[in-house]
Amino acid sequence: KQEVTQIPAALSVPEGENLVLNCSFTDSAIYNLQWFRQDPGKGLTSLLLIQSSQREQTSGRLNASLDKSSGRSTLYIAASQPGDSATYLCAVRKAAGNKLTFGGGTRVLVKP
């Protein structure tokens, strides 16, 4: 059974610092991994999708890496801003047609 863990559960950084968010999963046989952002009281916003054949994906200040063999993905957010404050969730899918299994999220606070 796939388990997805995100540590730490909460993180506070000063504005301008780079953010490093971790995601680990127990079963390395994945189809893809997706990072989301959730603002309080809102839905999830997709940030990046990494296919199992990819090592990383980039979008603006965001960069996500994937190391399947060690069961890890890392989301890097460069030069954090107060607007980056949110909960970040990672989710993995075992195969097309299978469910996404979510981690518990990391709540990020970027202080001005």
Place this chain on the structure above:
Amino acid sequence: DTAVSQTPKYLVTQMGNDKSIKCEQNLGHDTMYWYKQDSKKFLKIMFSYNNKELIINETVPNRFSPKSPDKAHLNLHINSLELGDSAVYFCASSQGTGGEQFFGPGTRLTVL
């Protein structure tokens, strides 16, 4: 221009009642999902439909019945509501059963 929309946004009802939540996507996707986010913020898949066919049905009480009248709509009907059904329910969609998922804003259900 809302991509995935849900109605209602809030739903407050008494135990034992029957209620429905509606979801519509205008992304042209062929796969739709229902997720439940509990008070601890964990997200779990409930159902998934691909081209109106049920493809994922997690261990959900049969009081919950999804219906997909067409590829753009996925509704969730809940019978005999219980206190434990209180949660935020999210609809999502993707192109293909392994594609990037896009979420709606959520429906906060409170059962009194």
